[in-house]
Amino acid sequence: MRKVKEKGSKGISYFVDKYRIFILFAILLIISIAFAPNFFNAFNLTSIMKGASLYIFLAIGMTIVMICGQLDLSVQSVMNLGAVLVIGLRTWSGFGWIWSILIAIAAGAAMGLINGLIVTKGKIHSFITTLGTMTITSGLVFLYTHGGSISTEGDFALGDLMDQTLIPLFTLRVIITVVAVLVFSLILNRTRFGRAFYMVGGNKDTAWLAGINTNRKITTAFIISGSMAALGGALFAISQNSAVPNMGTKGISPLMVAIAATIIGGTSMAGGKGGVFKSFVAVLTIMIIFNALTCFGTGYEVQVFANGLVLAAVVLYEALAIYRADKIKGIRTELLKEVQNK
Amino acid sequence: NTTTPAVEADAPADDAGDAADDATADDATAEEAEMSNLDKSLALNIDSVVGSDGQPLLLDLEKKDVPERPADPDALPEEDPLHWYDMEYAGWGAMDKENIPASPADGSIGKKVIVIINGDHPYLTAYSNGATIAAEAYGMDIQIMSPNWDLNVQNQQVDQAINAKPDMIILIPLDAKAAVTQFRRINDAGVPCIASNMLPEAEAMKYVIGWAGPDDWGQFRMLADVLAEEIGGKGGVAYVQHAPGGSPYFARCWGPLSQFAANYPDIVTLDKQAPGFEADKTKQLVSDWITKFGDELTAIVAADDSAQAIGIIEALKEAGREDVKVIAAGNSKIGMDYIASGELLAISYQSAEADGATPIKMAADWFNGLDVDPVYYLPKHVITQADVADFLPAQW
Amino acid sequence: MGEAMVALQMKQVSKRFPGTLAVDHVDFAVKKGEVHALIGENGAGKSTLMKTLAGSYNDYTGKIFINSQEVTLHTPLQAKQQGIEMIYQEMSLAQPISIAENILVGRLPRKGLFLDNKKIISQSKKLLERVGLSHIDPKIPISEISQHEAQLVEIAKALGNDPHILVMDEPTSALSREEVNTLFSIINNLKQQGISIVYISHHLPEIFEVADSVTVMRDGKIVGNHQICDVTSEKLVEQMVGRSINEFYSKRDANIGEVMLSVKDLSRYGFFHNVSFDVHEGEIVGICGLAGSGRSELARSIVSADPTDDGEIYLEGKRVKGKNMNAVMREGIAYMTENRKTEGLALRMSVEENLLAAMIPELSVGLIYSRKRGKKPMGDLIEKLNISAPSTNSMVSNLSGGNQQKVLLAKWLAIKPRVLILDEPTRGVDIGAKMHIHHVIEDLANNGHAVIVISSDLPELVGLSDRSMIMRNGHFIGEIGKDELSEDTLLLAANGEGRS
Amino acid sequence: MNKKIEKQGSVSQNIAHEKQSGKILDITSRFGVYGILIVLIIAGIFINSNFFSLNNFKNVIQAGAFLGILCAGMAFITYSGHFADMSAPITMALSGIVTISCISFGIVPALLIGIGAGVLVGVINGIVIGKFKANPIIWTLAMNFVVSGIIRWVYSNKQIYPDVESGGSIAGEMFTNISRTYLWGIPISVFIMIGLLLIGQFVLSKTRYGKQLKIIGSNIDTAKLTGINVSRNILIAYIIASFAAALAGIFVTSFGKVGAYYNGEGYDFRAVTAIVIGGMTLSGGRGNMIGVLGGVLTIGILSNLMTFIGIGTFEQQIVTGAIFILIVWINSNSLRKLGRDDA
């Protein structure tokens, strides 16, 4: 039997690779704390997390969908759907908050279900499917609101509660967000149900042959994505006491932030790799960049540029890492020593 | 270069800067030393500050007749101008202001103002330009933030602005209704605040000193009158709408539409569509209309006088339908060029720079302890071929 | 045959693909605790029949009985519940996922609601040990281990499910002899426990070594069923191919000329070091070595598909300057990969497009590609290699494994390179096809080309090559001339016990 | 020997069989979008008498011209298995705004510099994606952000006008006339679109490059081990795509008479839609340019038709999205039925 050193040795590059998002986060945080005026205080940090909340809900779904090897471009429209429904049902139809929220989530889940069914049964690439449903959902949202926005008409109670700082730094909405992240992290990492998503993304045939209902799994991922997007939109709308039908149709949209964060967090578009918690940290990282740049008083163009640069750097880093790994894959260390000894 | 402010050599802006410097200088003359900051602020001459189009930047403001609010505007048909009462006259209502700090009445000089605009657009670049010129004239410090059309980012910038503890926040809300919470938040934090450009919901007016901006509804009613006159009070009108979501989406379609309905019963509505701000998409829409409606199409009302106007004019030209009259919200360079060449019938005069300067004026008035109306309208004017030359060069 | 003894019975099972009746009213039975070999030409329907059993198809017709109970096997899960496990011909592991999870997929141990990570590791370690991979950390992803290791992981995965019926579809095609031995002892062990095994292979010696009975398939039908003791390999071949094949390796009179390819001190650090050898015109040179000895890496470096750290290559005395595979190919050296599915073929493209893929520059006039000029070479190749496909337009992925392999080979024969390096040219190919391929390789050499054959199939190396070089741990340790060439000498040398 | 003949026989038999049963599917899979187009046109005839007129079709094809020009390039990206070029919008904006700022050098140098600037984006994309195998969607998205930031910064968020930049000289007017020049009453952009699509069709189906690109699109590792210069071919695809995007950008900018960072916004997804409706699959190596033209026309006719029916903007979105998915389903389903695709 040939002698092989135990594989997967944990060198420094391995460490950097595995925890790169945390390192990036820490570096940017420290730089911002050190240099950005008005950055490091409770008020601003809370504000960053409040801002991150919306994107995190999109990123949760995006991450799970990408782990399955799919893509969900409809999250932003679904987010708007959740937002207008929760306020519309409350204000126009007189539902209670609980019901409004539940129906909004259900509507998001329904959109996810449709996405999932088209992708799995219709066998249409998720990029295409969700591009289509994105348009459809946005049409539905406008139809519902007649193109305008909806407000709670002076009912600020729940909105204020959402924005209340319950624990230092954490408002209720942020707490819900963090809980959602933790729950989904736990599910993905520590349950059979969650690991199956990775299997499906890693190799659909393997998963299917192992008895996993891959179609159902992918559909579930889309349902989670849809309902989380709707919930994120709904919570945002509640804390805003109003809902806007067209968020993100211009500028760096929440959709782009969610995709960028998911990638920066290390989830692979090819599927089978990634995690919700990392995406969460990645969203915070992007928010820190935006926030700190505003603190410096730079214009929006610098923020776009910085966002692009980070994204580009991460993509390039990833590509080079794979390139390097490919090059040394299967290298035999005992043979290498031979050269070094010479 | 169209956008450098044409401040004259001996413009008061310079004086204002000097005055501010002098106020802190040790070797100030006795007379100046005696003057309080308020006196100095009041003494600033702002009348001759002009924008890049050579028009005075801080104009005399317009008043508007505010009718009685109907009991339930929503119950009225959409064609009824009063259906839109709450949008059109937001801010004028008898709403009680809440928790508005009292004016310090100690002068505008040296005050720190943060302006949060709603996004990036050449209009808003000119707006920011105007705000900056005006702020300099009043001796104020100004910082401008842009969330690039993202409400979530704007919320954060509101927080960041509060956190920077300025003397005043000026906010162009992204959405009329979402604005309520934003203004409420600023109000809660005890920072005086002015709403600008986009009309927020009436509810939001509680929390602000006032609103300054163009009278979109009023302007479009004026434009509508000009158009109705031109087409003899009858014909078919199609509407190229603003992007859904904001107040212009309503004002620039239902403003003229309800005006026609109220005063020119023979004008009919053919279609309303929102193709976005892309010339080629608008062109296809209008070409489709020309084919579909043929001679029924007498006029087009557009929410934008640049990209949309190009699409409309090109489609009309191509179909040889120069007889169709077009009005649009102004006043971009493209729009004014079209007015000059007679391809557009009329556009509204809406100086972007003045739009930026007006809330600054409101802020300064407030710092100076002057009476401040709840609404500062930009003056309304319809630009036609006859007077377009006065408004060139364009600001954006 | 007592009823109780029968573990599996398939009655009149058929499975149709668009355009092909892959399995045609087959009756097939396996007894408890026996190793039942299933053999046949490429495309005979072996894999399809077994995949039907493993629940891959929900549209088969006919009846399946497990332990005399009729069952419906429409999903893999249903098959698993019946205790049927299959090791697939085409690797089916998820690359980015850890070995442990791949092994335990679908039945990860839990503690309460959550996974029991300790148990996952310990269970998978145990299974890895059983297949001789105790040195591998089960936490690393599949993408970090080599192909033959992955094949073993696959076996471990199937064992973990404690099957009653275990189907192995060409499990040894990527394994070294030693690993094959491990596998056989595992098989014997399972047999003792009363587990039935269906064993598909193109290696007849293996079948005589391990199987108790054998079923022969041809064109989707069963054409023979024997106890292993009642049958000879000649007889099986005749049933498989429909004619008798007497002589496997015709003695070729090699007409060896000038040095064609000369490799000098070539190294890729960590993979192979200081390799030097010559290959002559008209010569077939074998490279023998255990899996992981660096043969494939060497070949890839020669054609610049992988980088080289040191050394030179000369073709007909001239230094090969190409820095990428495409340039090297233009100079006259070509390499056929061992990874048919992932690197060899574009599975979603047609037979024609794959056949002519390497020929595109030759077929083009200037920048323009002429499809017409490809017709003749394509027809010739299809005939020469006896490629059987529904049509030249059909996707390669719909072909049987052996025919895919032939398409891959044809793609390289098409460009007639001065030097052709073939990596495992007959992996997964049936005997008939193998014969064809060998003839074609010999033809090539007879026409003055030089051929290097890398193969783990020792009889193939012995029969085909004029001499064989031995690689061990990234080094060339010598060569064995034609006269001394035999399976034993090769094996000894590769294992480091023979001459060096 | 016998057997050989038998096998050969089965090949030709099967071909014959496939020819009969698969012909319709084959046509659907290749040109299915035209079937939809015909259905839409027939529907249009019943809906409005003005619909079926030369003028109307002229409008539709004209309206799709800029998009078509963009698609003629971006299809190369899709075909090569790299999904879409998300930096197309900013490439369009860049070439337009750079051309205008150089307009004082004369129209031809300005156009060359402008298109060159756009192609530069493609070169960067092509190198990074071709050589280092960066994820194409995300990389081009990042490029879109980066270049957008640069343009906004350089031009301080303003838009610039050809007539102003050229100081009122003839070059400015020539620039705005690029999209207003007509041949036989049809804008030249239409001819350029059709020309580019036909050239693209030729390149994809009839050239060595196209054949190799198809292999790259189907399996990039195989392409590499077939001795195809993968990184160079991908670079070429991105150069073609950026050239087309730059050209489309020139037209859009010329038509809108202003150079600005936002010219081209939204064109990325619109182009993907047209390309995919036209029968190219995102998994690469499938489809043709004639289909892409069909995709462009279908989008045009659909919106034309809905305006004729008088459907509101919002309902139009819903219908468009649904029809989009439907067409893609028809295309991919017939490919699958044919056994030409397993996706």
Ligand SMILES: Nc1ncnc2c1ncn2[C@@H]1O[C@H](COP(=O)(O)OP(=O)(O)OP(=O)(O)O)[C@@H](O)[C@H]1O
């Ligand atoms: N997914 C599929 N679609 C269409 N035809 C298929 C498919 N899978 C297999 N076939 C066809 O079914 C027949 C039987 O193939 P199968 O893979 O069972 O052969 P096999 O005996 O396992 O051959 P090999 O020894 O080469 O593995 C072949 O003609 C093949 O072309």
Ligand SMILES: Nc1ncnc2c1ncn2[C@@H]1O[C@H](COP(=O)(O)OP(=O)(O)OP(=O)(O)O)[C@@H](O)[C@H]1O
């Ligand atoms: N001692 C070792 N240390 C690390 N990796 C090894 C070792 N031996 C083999 N490998 C792995 O096995 C792979 C197979 O190596 P290579 O392809 O060179 O072997 P080969 O002789 O061609 O065998 P095969 O018949 O499997 O192709 C290598 O890429 C490497 O990943």
Ligand SMILES: [Mg+2]
């Ligand atoms: Mg098989």
Ligand SMILES: [Mg+2]
């Ligand atoms: Mg090998």
